[in-house]
Amino acid sequence: MSESSSRQVTSGVRQLLIEADSAGQRLDNYLLKVLKGVPRTRIYRGLRKGEFRINKGRVKADYRLVEGDVLRVPPLHQPEPGAAPVIPGFWAGQIQSRIIYEDAGLLVVNKPSGLAVHGGSGLNFGLIECLRQLRPQDRYLELVHRLDRDTSGLILVARKPAILRELHRQLRGEGVDKRYLALVAGRWPRERRMVEAPLQKNIVQSGERMVKVAKEGKASVTGFVVLEQFPEATLVEARPHTGRTHQIRVHAQFAGHPILGDDKYMDDATAALAHRLGVRRLFLHARSLSFTLPDQPRLQLDAALDPELEEILKSMRK
Structure with a gap:
């Protein structure tokens, strides 16, 4: 040129x-x-x-x-937008080792905590930019859905437009079953298995954009199941029936049990508990996904908790 x-x-x-x-x-x-x-x-x-x-x-x-x-x-x-951002070797290695499923139309990645799903808002790169540089042979790579930057776990990346459309169709209904693990403050009542509260996003609070429960918000439903109870915290499985921004985090806060390590939504008491238990990041992990691809049996994928989160649970069990 x-x-x-x-x-x-x-x-x-x-x-x-x-x-x-x-x-x-x-x-x-x-x-x-x-x-x-x-x-x-x-x-x-x-x-x-x-x-x-x-x-x-x-x-x-x-x-x-x-x-x-x-x-x-x-x-x-x-x-020309300028040179593509250079992906640090640390993230490149992390992503390569965390691709847990691949076929002609789909990639599934166990996203590490701390990596945004895409660049923007001051970030030069995210998961999708990393994948596009790591896999230049893939002419089409698009996020099917999103995870918060500090949430770890399973995320779908389409390699074909037809797969993207099909998975979006399933996401709009109940075709994709998503389950998360979260460690929340206090003892979550076993009988409370559903939180239904409308969510409104982009509420500016102390200069930060937040999501809150508000009657003028969008209908939002999350199922919760108690998996393990500790003296000061509870390990729950969360299943979002709708797909709102920060839905699990805000519904847990609304129920009176903020997620440990959630810098946006936990109160001072929860922050002190997180510090005492050694929680240094958001304890929220997308652990399983179930969905159907064309002409294939239903696919069930799982990702174990990251080691630093598993260590916290082991310590609490002692």
Whole structure:
């Protein structure tokens, strides 16, 4: 590439999955936002010519996006965003060793705590950027769902658009069974097996964006089962029936039993208990996933607790 053209790169055809946050937007406004540096005239010319397609069909500029839509973006000249972030060797090694399932359409990773699922908000990289650099042979890698940065455990990454659409369809219903392990403060009552409380996100509190229970929030349901009780804490299995941001964490707090190590939602007493028990990170782990892939029997995947969390339980059992 010559010096004069080094500021421009040409992308190939891309397939973008429309997520819930973008649902309802006009297509042209969405494109202007995500295709930074591409002239407006080029975007509108592409819309008129049918180069941008939704679910393989032609659409107009005023089309309202729907969650789950697959948007085809044609090859475009865009300003080069700069060199790709260099993935530290520590994270590269962690991710390579934590891929627990792989087939032609799907990767499943046991995500380590401390790694965001994607870059943004001041982060140069996350799990998906790491995977794309580690696996350049994969032309398509997209997150199926998300985990909080400090939550460890199983996360799905699609290698084909059709698998992404199918798993999103299952996630919108009850087709994907997700189970988490959490160590919460106090003795969770065995008879309390469900927390149903609407959640509202992006509440700014002390300059930090939070989620809270609010009647104007979105309906949210989490099942809880007591697995093991200790004098000051309880190991529970949590099953989210809805998929709201921070759902398990806020529902545990709402029930009066914050998750140990949760810097966002635990109170001072819980923070002191976490310190005393040696909990140095959020004790929340996505331990199992069950779902169905096309033409395959139902798949059940499990990931054991990370060693530092298992050690805390062993210490408490003594």
